[in-house]
Amino acid sequence: MTPNPYLFAPLLLASLAIFARACWKRLSLISLGQPEERFDNIGARFSDMLLYAFGQKRVLAKPFGFNHFIIFWSFLILMIANTEFILNGLFPRSIKLIMLPFELYVPLAFMIDIASLLALTAVTVAAVRRLFAPPYPEARTPEAFFILSLIAILMLASFALNATELAAYMLKSGADPVSFLSEARKIMPVSSYVAGMLPSLQLGTIHAVAWWAHALALMAFICYLPNSKHMHILTAIPNCFLHRLEKPNTQPREDFAIGNTFGVDRVDRYSWKDLLDSFSCTECGRCQKVCPASITGKPLNPRAVIHDIKVNLLENGTALKKGAAPQTPLIGENGEGSVSEESIWGCTTCGACMEACPVFIEQMPKIIELRRHLVESEAKFPEELLNLFENMEGRSNPWGIAPSERTKWCSQLDVKPFDKDTTEYLFYVGCAGSFDSRAKHVSVALTQLLDKAGISWGILGKEEKCCGDSVRRLGNEYVFDKMAKENVATFIERGVTKVITQCPHCFTTLKNDYRQYGLELEVIHHSELLRNLVRDGRLSIDKTTEEMGATVFHDSCYLGRHNDIYEAPREVIAAATGAAPAEMERNRSNAFCCGAGGGRMWMEEHVGERINITRVKEALEQKPDTICVACPYCMTMFEDGLKDVKADNVRVRDVAEIMAEAILR
C-alpha cells in the first residue's frame, strides 16, 4: 500500500524546481522596480498583516468573503497534513501525525478532517458561483475552474486516503467495525464515514489511486500556483504587510532635474511595491465593482490596469533585465499588457478601488504615474486640459479669471486680512469659494457662522492662490510643484498655522500634500469646525430649520475615503434640521463619487452614463427635498445632474448653508 518514494521523490523535486524557478523569475521581475521604503514601523505592519491577511478583515467585508476565509484557513490547517503527506511519501512510515501524543493528535486530526470538508464545500460554492453568478463575467475563466478542481481533488483524495488507512487499521486490529467506526467518528468524522462505505477487498487499490491522485494534484498545484493569478497565495500576505500605512491620498514628489524621467511609461519605472501589487492581485473584481468609471461604462477598469501591468512586466521582463527597451508599450491601445490613454484619463481618483481591495493594492497612484508621463514627458492629454493647465499656471485658478477678482465674493462684507498676531485661523477660501457663483454663497454663509461663533479669522485676499489639487491629480506635477512651493512660502511668511477650508480638495492638499514640502498645518474642514462649534455651544441652535425638508447626504471622496471624515457633516445636518440625513445605498467609505475628482471636473465625459447622473439617481431614490454636500465640486455635479434628470424640485445645499439657515435666518 505504500507508494514508491523512488517514483515520488523525483516528481516532487521536479515540481518544486518548477515552483522555485517561477517564483524566482517573478521575484527578479519585482526587483526591476524602483526603490521605495516599505519597512518602516514594523510593529504596525505586523499587526495589519495579522488583521488583514490572517484575519481577512477586508475579504470578509463582502458576503463571499466568508467563503474565501474558509478556504484560506483550511489551507493553513491543511499545510500540516500536506507536510505529513510529502514527508511520508519521501520516507515511508517515517513520520506520521499519529506518532504525536494522543491528546495532541486527536484535535489535530479532527481539525484536518473538518477543514478538508469545509474547503471542499467552499470550493464547490465558489465553482457554482462562478458558473451561475460570477463576480464579473470575465471571472468565468478555465483557470479558475482548474484551480478549484485541483483543490477539490486534493480534498476528496485526502478523505479516501484517511478512510482506507482507517479501514486497513480496523481490519488488521480485528476490532468490531461498528464500535471502531463510532470511536473513529469522534476523531475524523468525515473520513470515518467514508471508511464505513469502502469495500474491504479493494482497500489497497483505492489507497494507491487516492495517494497518487493526491500527489499529482498537489504537484500540479505547486507547479501552477506561481504561474497564475493564484500567485496571490504567496504574495497577498506580504502585500498586506507592506501596504502604505498612511492613506494613499497623495502622490510622491518628483525631482525636477535635467536628465530625469517623469512619471511612468515603462513598467520598470514603477516601484518594486507597485510590481509586487500586480502579482498580488487575484482578480476578484471588487475594485471594478466600485469604480465610478467602470460602473458607468468607461474603458477604465482598475483590475485590468493592475493585470496589464503584470502582463507587461512578464512580456518585457527578459528585455528589461538585459537593459534593452521594452517590446510591449505600457501606455497604448495594444490590448492586454497596455493601458489605454482613455483609461488613464477616466480615473476620478475617488479611491474606492483602494478601499475595496482586500490586499491593499494601490491602483490610483499607478494611474497618476501614467498621467504624469503623458502630461510631463509627452504633453499629451485631453484638449480640455490645455486651458486648465495654462489658467492654473498663469492665473492660479481653473477658470483663468483675473486673480484681482479673487476677493470679489466678499466685497460687500467686512472681511479682515489674515494677520498672525490678530487672527487665529486663515480661512483659505479656495478657487470655487472665491470665483464660482454658487460656491460663493457657501463662503458667505460660512463666514457669517464663523462671526456668529466668535471665531477669529482672516483671508489672504488677492495673495491667495489655487492649492493645485487638480493639476496634481491630473499628473501635471511640474506645475503643482511650482504652485505648492509658492503657497508654502506664503503660508510660512504669513505665519499661518491653522486653516479652515470649505473644499475637501483644498483640505487634503494643504493637509496631506503640502506636508511633503515641510509644512505641517492644522487644517480643518468647515464641516468639522461647525460640528465642533455646535458641540462646544459656540453655535447654538434655538430652533431647527424646516426649510430643508427631507435631506440626504453625499460623501465627498476627499473628505470621506481619503481623510476619514464621515460623521462631522452628518452631525451638522442633524443639528441644523433636527433629523439625521437619509443615507444613499452607497455611503461613507463605500460612497460613489460625484465624478469631478482627479481633475475630471474640467473634462468632458463622452462614454457611458455620466457619473453625476448615476449618483443623482441614487440620491433621488431617497426622495429628498435637499441633497446635502460638503464640497463645491460635488455641488456643481449634483446641480448639473439634477437639471439633466429634470428634478427641479430638489435642491443642493452645502452643510454651511444648512447650518446658516438654522442659525441666521
Added chain:
Amino acid sequence: MLIVVCIKQVPDTTQVQIDPVTNTLVRDGIPFIVNPYDTHALEEALRLKDRFGCKVAAISMGPPNAEGTLKKALALGVDYAVLLSDRVFGGADTLATSNVLAAAITKLHTEVDEVALVLCGKQTIDGDTAQVGPGIASRLNYQQLTLVDKIINLDFSAQKIRVSRKLEGRHEIVDAPLPAMLTVVRELNRPRYPKVQMRLAAVESVVDVWNNKTLQLDEQKIGLKGSPTWVSKIFSPERDKGEIIGDGYADPTGTAALLIEKLMAKDMLPL
C-alpha cells in the same frame, strides 16, 4: 532654412489698468504673458520645423525681463532665441519697432541661415495696432500675408507659399513667393504644451541679447526718437455704475420679471 517668429511679452490684459496721470499702462504687479496671437505663430513655426526640419528662431524686442517670454519659446522647441533689448529701443512706436525687428531678421539671415518665413501674431493685445508685422514686411521687402488662418501649401524648394486669409465673412486664398511675412489668427492651430524636459533645459539655456551695439542702427530711426507716433491720452471708457436688481439666486423667477419690467420701462424691450 530659417523661420523667424516675432513674439512679444504683454501684460495680462484682464488685469491691466491705465495710469490716469501718465496715460501709460500700470505694469507693477501685473503678470506678463506671451501675446496670445504670437503663440499661434510660434506653434505654426514649430509645426513647420516638425514637418520640414527647418530651424526656428524666436525674437522679441522688450525690456530685459522679456527673457522669460523667450524661455517659454525655447521650452516649446525653438532653436534660437534673441532678445532685442537696449534703452535706446525704448518708447518705440510701430515704425521704430519694425525697424529694430527687421534689422535683427536681416542679421539672422546673414549670420545663421536664409530666412524663408517670418511669422507674427495678427496683433498684440496691448497695443492692438496690427502694424508691426506689415511694417517688418515693408522694411524687408518681403511678401505680406496678413490674417492667415491656414497654410495650404508651402514649398521651400520652389520658394512658394499658398495661404488662406481669414477676412470678414469670407476667406481669401493667396499665392506668394518666399520670403514672406505672415500674420496669423487664432484659428490657425492649437498651441502645444511644453514638455517638462524642455522646460528644464530652457531654464538653463541662454537667450542671446542684442543691443544697438550689435545692430548698429541709426538712433534717429529707433526708440522714442524714431517714433513719429505720440500717444496723447489712453483711457478706459467710463461705465456708469450698473445696478444689481433682485436676488437671482433666491428668487430667479421674480428677478427675471423685475428685469423685464425694468427693460420695458426703459423701452428697451419692444413687445
